Amino acid sequence: MLPRLLLLLTSLLLPLSAIAETVTVAAASNIKFAMEDIAREFEAQSGHRLKLSFGSSGNFVAQIKHGAPFELFLSADEKYVKLLHQSGVTANHGDIYVYGRLALVAAKGSPLSLDAELTGLKALIDSGELRRFALANPELAPYGERGRELLQAANLWDGIKDKLVLGENVSQAAQFALSGSAQGGIVALSLAKAPQFAAKANYVAIPEDRHQPLGQRMVLLPKASAAAHELYTFLQGDKARAIFADYGFSLPARHAKPEASH
Template structure:
């Protein structure tokens, strides 16, 4: 007589606490830190899956992945590194897609410093210009392209201070160790407004498009939480967060 009651109770528990909820380990490009934190929170609330994220430069994260780090999803700051992960046999073929298109900004913590960014760069009226390492950080590479397009590579070279990631580059400027720096627009903008200091959104024509691709790594091929996160990144809720931080989607 007690059997139906036990069965009914088990069903209620299964519905209230998803039996298939799991966790996913994600390697995330540093420029996408704040949006990913927002997306992860919403994803966890909506699915019950837990996101464990590590942030760094795309090149550094790829080096960790290639040496066996247990990441299951890779959100890069470019499209070439995830493609390389596929060609190197580290990622699931066909799983790669562009989750965001980045924008570059010249930023200063001084609210009065930048009015015309190109003119400021030409004037050289600053001691230090921070950029991310162009060998490992796609936003750093974009910064070098801007300087080349403006014909300022040699003139600005003595003023450059390199961060290992765009996150460290932002800190150089925020702390005053560099008066100005090239950062991701997402780090200094919300809903189309600069959140602090002064900034110049660099015209997209001055650097190659920063297409940021996601890919499912082989370690996550059988993880439902990993597949669910990638699907979530393609959805409307994630797209709204991505747009809010100044990315194209």
């Protein structure tokens, strides 16, 4: 009788560790710092672990279509999630988790004068002093696409396109701007606000009405575990939303019933 009782007590003490899972997540590079903070909160609360991969949304779509073992995709633009759904990969369109913002950035000591109207950038282009400018590849990264849209609307694209240093994703573009490989760049506000970035560079936020909205959509993938479903719900909760807001994201209205199920 005693051994059975001990076995029962042991089984009651183990459930958290026994059911702990590792969730594989493909995440747009612009949410890197916010997502790392969120991961710590989620892991502490749930007992699960997150395996985070950061990169360009366009590249992740190709990987997922070829069977990459991700359980959750957090895109930098909703069109990529919709592409997956149209291809029959996902059961639904998922949900917008944040709206992204752009920032004009320059390393401290750069000759680029920062302002939301891009007049300082225009002056540097017109003077012939602009040598390199960082941008995420518009063909792969939504933030690069919106950055190009912003420059075109300001009539600066023709004068700057031959001076671009293109990052595979917006995080790499930010590194180019920080390292001195470029005199400035257009990157995600969420990266510019990160302490690691702010210590080395200055930035100015670009008004949201200067480009098409950056609705960042997430979706569960066919291999999603129960833990991935928990994470999906957590990302729409108070703790995650507060962290996203701290990094400069705008938040969507709350959904009564998130599209978390397949």
